[in-house]
Amino acid sequence: MTSTQADRKLDDVVKDAGDYYNYIRKKDASGTRLDVAVVSVTVWFATFVVLGVSSLALAGCFSPSTFAICMSGPSASKLLFQYLLLSAGVCTVAGVASGLATYGIRRSRRTRFAQLGALLDRMKGGEVSSEDGLHLIDAMHQAALVVKKRKVDSAFEYGVVGFMLIGLIGNNVLAGIVAGALAYLYFRERALREYQSDEKRYEDSKRDLLQSL
DSSP states (O other): OHHHHHHHHHHHHHHHHHHHHHHHHHHHHHHHHHHHHHHHHHHHHHHHHHHHHHHHHTTOSHHHHHHHHHOHHHHHHHHHHHHHHHHHHHHHHHHHHHHHHHHHHHHHTTTHHHHHHHHHHHHSSSSOOHHHHHHHHHHHHHHHHHHHHHHHHHHHHHHHHHIIIIIIIIHHHHHHHHHHHHHHHHHHHHHHHHHHHHHHHHHHHHHHHHHHH
C-alpha cells in the first residue's frame, strides 16, 4: 500500500475507535443503572420474603390456623406488624447496600474504557503512527471483553426479572422458571453473537493495518 492509503487506514481506525468508545460509554451508563435497579429490587424482595416468613414464625403466625388469630387478635397482630416493619427496614438497607456494591463493581470495570479514551485523546492531539493504531485496536478489543462480560451479567438479570414477573407476581413458579431460563439464554446468546461479530471486525482491522505497514 502507498503511504496515503496507510494514513487513510489509520484515520479509519481512529474514527471507528471513537465511534465505538462513544457507544460503549452510553451503553455502560444505561447498563449500570439497569444493573443497580435489578440487583437492588431482587435483593430487597428476596430478603423481605425470607424475613417475612421468619417474622410469621417468630410471631407464632406461620400455620394457617394461627395466622387468622394473629390477624384478628390485637396483641399478636401488633407484634407481627413490628416484625414486618423491622423486616422492611432491613430489606431496604440490604437493597441499597447491594445496589451500591453493584455500582462499585461496574465502575471498577471502566478502567479498560478509560485506557481506550486516553489513547484516543492522545492520538487526536498529534501524529498517529501505525504502532499507535495497533495499540488502539488492542484497547478496543480489551474494551469489547468488558462489554461482553457486562452483557452476559445482564442476561442473568433479565432471567431473574422474567422469573419474578411470571413466577412470583403471576403466581406460577414453574412458568416463571421457564420464562427466566428462556430470557437468560436469549440475551446470553445475543451477547455472544455480538461479541463474535466485534471480534471478527477487530481482527480484520488489525490484519489490514499490519498489511499496510
